[in-house]
Amino acid sequence: HVGAHGTLEWLPGKTVALSESCFPEIITGPLPVVYPFIVSNPGEAAQAKRRIAAVTLGHLPPPMTGAGLDENQRQLERLVDEYAQADGLDRRRRDRLARLIVETAEKTGLASEAGVAGTDAPDEALRRIDAWLCDLKDFAIKDGLHIYGRSPEGETDPLRRQSAEAEKAALIAALDGRHIAAGPAGAPARGRRDVLPTGRNLFTSDPRTMPTPTSFDLGRAASDEVLRSYMQSHGDWPRSLVIDLWGSASLRTGGEEIAQGLALMGCRPQWESATGRVTGIEVLPPATLGRPRVDVTWRISGLFRDMFPTQIALIDAAANAVAARDEDATENPLAAKTRADGKVSPRIFGTSPGTYGAGVEELLSSGDWAAREEIGRAYLDATSHAYGGADGGGISSPGAFEDRIAEADLLVHTG
Template sequence: MTSKLNSLERDARVMHLNEQLLEIEQRLIPTGLHVFGRAAELQEKADLLRMVASFDRPEHGTRALPKLVAEALRIENYDALLHDSAPSETKEVIDGLVNQAVQKFCEAGAEAAADWLSSQAGVDIDQSLPTLLLLGKVAEQLDSNTELDSLMSALRGEYIEPGPGADIVQNPMVLPTGRNTHAVNPYSVPSQLAFARAKHTAAALLQRCLEEQGHYPRAMALVLWGLDNIKTQGDGVAQALWLLGVRPVRDALNRATEIEVIPLEELQRPRIDVVMTVSGIFRDLFAPTMALLDKAVRRVATLDEPLEMNYVRRNVQEKMAAAEPCDFDDAVTRVFSNAPGNYGSNVNFMVMDSQWESEATLGDLFVTRKCFAYTRDSRGRSVEGREAPHLMNDALSRVEATYQNIDSFEIGITDVDHYFEYLGGVSKAVETRSKSRPAIYLSDSLSPQVKVRTLQETVRLETRAKTLNPKWYEGMLKHGFRGVAEIENHVANTFGWSATADAVEPWIYTEISKTFLLDPTMFQRLLELNPHSLRSLMKRLLEAHERGYWNPAEDVLETLRERLYNLQQDLEVSA
């Protein structure tokens, strides 16, 4: 019995490892920096086209190539396969056919690719050709680049053609680049498509919480960014509404200004209390949306429902009955941002400058910067930017999970410092106020299958797919000085997740040191290309050790310290 159990455990681990390897292999990553005015290279273009072809696009009358292939092969459970994270030979067959079709398209065009799909998989040409013709338009726009021309026109004070801003995979109409990016009508957020997408994301998020915690989270803290919600037309907003169990109602002008409660019978779960920390840009661009979110929380808090099925109502009632009671308006406040005219939490600056003594300081700074309430009182009067640290502290003290949606294939949680600034900052604030570390989740809602990962899983994936991936760092090193700076930036942002969430496993720092600092050839390359970023990289790894996040062998520390000392001496001499 024991040997059989061990065999089953072994097989499960092998399957899990295989799943992780496939995820890394299929991850779409940039293989270099964007060079202003330069069109996409062939392989990058093929990868983008493959992802563009993976989604239904009803606005263009096209269907996803993987779905067409699955239907032609009479695979009836394809949607279920998409949401199943386990490896599948069927999925591999479908993906292989789609990849070959896109390759055929790049070589010979849309009609040749449609003929190939028809002969190899039995896909109806009338079904696949519209999708492939759309790819033709996208490919043509990827081959063109008007960025330099537009820059010169702007410098001359001339008109620049406007265009939407979004991820290319999500909305290919952002092409061609070089246009004057415009935002969205705030009253249109969330769009109907975003709300439909959010249903699956919210369900996957809560299912992950249920599986890991054994219960639904009593309250969650969400991070909402302005640019992300512009690009997705309100994915993050829609996810917050789904967690609360409400849907937006549109008026005669198609403006989302009212809320409709989703019955518990339809929802089939409790309503989750949601604390929303929004960026300064979101505050500036989406004032009507902030009012909608506040209205949603207030509406849910007043529903006559069992407390075990309405966590908003339960938390509000507990707050109003506490030893230090408050009125309904204060107890129901859930939307927080910066003071008017201010932006950011500054957690990233404090981490990057190493100007912090304890991790709790980072959480305190986040609340200090983001504790300004945006709500309306019971009389309907607007309350914008009222400093309310006591209300934010109380709301965060009940949070059991924090969450942010990732909206782009190109920008991940180690590419920029704002992810650990916001999600890391609010998570640390929750930890110090609830006396318990919250579960931290991120979702990738741009994939055909919704994927919810823990923060640690996401850090591991980003590290394997980018920082330690030769395809990624060699692509960066092609850019010389700037490429080394980008590598150092990734390591610094990875360290940010140690500081705010202790989410970086020690092996990551070990492998980074082996790859970039202990390998003599690589060290010399970095030294010649950008000694200043190399110095910062070494100092960051040594800081990780000094703060207790990494405990390498003593000889490794000695090597790093010696090389850092020698490099600093050389830089001082050459200064």
Template sequence: NVTGHLASGLPGDADAVKMIYLAVELTDLVAGPARSAADAVDLLEQLCRRLAEGMEERGWELSAAAPLVGEVLGHELPSAVAVLGFASTEVVPRLARTTDEIENILRALNGGFVPAGPSGSPTRGLVNVLPTGRNFYSVDPKAIPSRLSWEVGQALADSLVARYLADTGDYPASVGLTVWGTSAMRTQGDDIAEILALLGCRPVWDDASRRVSGFEIVPVAELGRPRIDVTVRISGFFRDAFPHVVGLLDDAVRAVAELDEPAEANYVRAHADQDTAEHGDRRRATARIFGSKPGAYGAGLLPLIDARNWQSDADLAEVYAVWGGYAYGRGLDGRAARGDMETAFRRIKVAAKNVDTREHDLVDADDYFQYHGGMVAMVRHLTGESPEAYVGDSATPDQIKTRTLGEETHRVFRARVVNPRWMAAMRRHGYKGAFEMAATVDYLFGYDATAGVVDDWMYEKLSAEYVFAPENQEFMRQSNPWALRGITERLLEAAERGLWAEPDEQTLERLRATYLELEGDLEGGGE
């Protein structure tokens, strides 16, 4: 935020030229290169760090903000003072109360009352979720999507359609989207808003309660594109926490399917008409929301990958369909509908998953490859071709981006997975840090098995940094040799399955030797 205010307070146009100009100007305040827009961002971040460190030294006293800004920047900048003032009065005091976590746990164990607080993500502007350690409550399901998330959802839909148009020259006939309850709680419904926008609908809110009272259909002429069919794979938590939203989306799909519009302007109706002609059941033909069996959770792929008990896409798709082939909506309530799910999945041209926070990424948890990668694998199995796999990035709501899954994987790989600073941070966490490194390799492998997104050079880099680098190898041998063995075994499995298509034979020999050595040490009790 301070970076934005600093940039907005200096002269120039809002483009790359302005940023380069800023970089040159900023060298009067802080040392560093000034040849590109990226350099300008780096210089601004150095200034922001000086401001934050200066406020820390001054105990985050509100009165210190204005003098410090003048000292660091050489002139007054009221917007930066306002941001530091907000940090002093709101953010820092709330962060200081994170010790409430232990106190409230002990109070709960003693039968005492734990104060309530809202859920959400501080990185999405929800500072009121701090301090942590409270008994958090969810959002009002009837207030999803919010007005702000509607703006973000529209931008996500527009970005996805624009990217597909640029990549293929056509509109996607059907989009598959993975929707989680935790994301809905953090964003107040970005994913839901995107689905409505793709369908060509908009929410209607009650002004008094801010609740969603229904939806209205946007005319095709105003929409400016065809209505995109959307197939949704919901998580078990979303099913349980947001039944009202499931009903809203189902109503929207069914309403759009009954519009008197030509097939080329309304893919939802075109597909529903095709399926109705085949089996005569309009309700089945408009089922677009699928999830786990009532009372069940997950996508089922993690146990399969961990057990190494699979051979092809058919095995992955079978598990994904068995776990997710239940239809939800008005009057459906988790009805077994594997056939209808597969019919909808055969039409998917884009398999999408949105990322709304910088607090975790695609290879930080197994759910990403299970839900999103599983969708890609199932479509590939059903059609013989992989759909376009996209990741919508709304972590900065006013800078929505749609990347391919490959682009996002490469970005995360370079920014975190093999980032020396991240690996150093994991080494500070001992056993758990080594476990996180091993889990990251597992999740990358899972995404590669389902969606084919890990290149050979990435496997080589993982071998070099996680297994062969003396500092990391010694750390894991001492802190968690099982993690090092697991990483080595997973890399060898990638080569055996052909995911690592052309591994260097010397690299494989070193991996085998390391694995056998670890196996001997562990079986011998580490003697």
């Protein structure tokens, strides 16, 4: 069997050590599975290895290109450039351009995309529009699909050029039943040069090192950006939010998303110097943070649940430690809620063990729904289990995630 991004590894059955009654084992049996797999998706490659014993042949991600601007966005950019030229030279022209920029953004619907609120002062609206246009121009998107065994046109990177031949050679060797050398998985666009050339049998990193010190620095910077953006939009700090965690993204970034949530809570990991493994959590004092802690709820994917019980236990330990702090409600909303409830409520939620997805896939594929509320209800109902404890295990907690959603100020989508 030659796989693509398929469904075999996601079928019902045990997470590991599948038995003859598990669906992936029923379908594949002893049949070898050769699975060309994008090198930047280590989590799902690990799932294919674990549940269908696949040989995962890493291949390059699609080439990246700048997102660029459409006609309305280019028109807005021209006005902003003209405003910059007039600023300091012709005040009346500058003021007319400022009004025209905001009017144009509102008329084309770009104002809301740029995060401009109707109550924003003109200078603030202009700043937001200018920053949004700059970010949009610099944003990189995938340019089509990678053709297996072929280098993108104009490729100058020697390791990427080597990848084309290595991918073809690996596929032939796998079909011939020969050994495929192992190689790491990760995102070349995020500095993982060690994954090149591709065409190797993918393996992932040691999850016990996650989040790594570097990923914690990046995650903390991301948390600062979330807080800054919310403060600018609402004039206050968020008290509660929901963040989602994905297995592949966490492996790809070394746990940057986990670090982001921990930083929002005012925590940081502790590492063993000899191995780099995470050994515990440090709860930072309020004076060090310089802002209130955020009560973070985590929605984990099925793959994250299967791959990272240690990280689930780590997050749960952090939540319990923050909940036990003797701190004012203005500094620590989680501790305040814990005192009010008389117990620590779960903060990590996902689907039931052995199931995957958001719980809305069947509804969407069948088209058997009339309102968005039905999709939302399916999502909330599927997120039925709370996870935590020393082993990262789950217990049925219907309705608990919905309660956390209702109290959240915002959702942080990662991955």
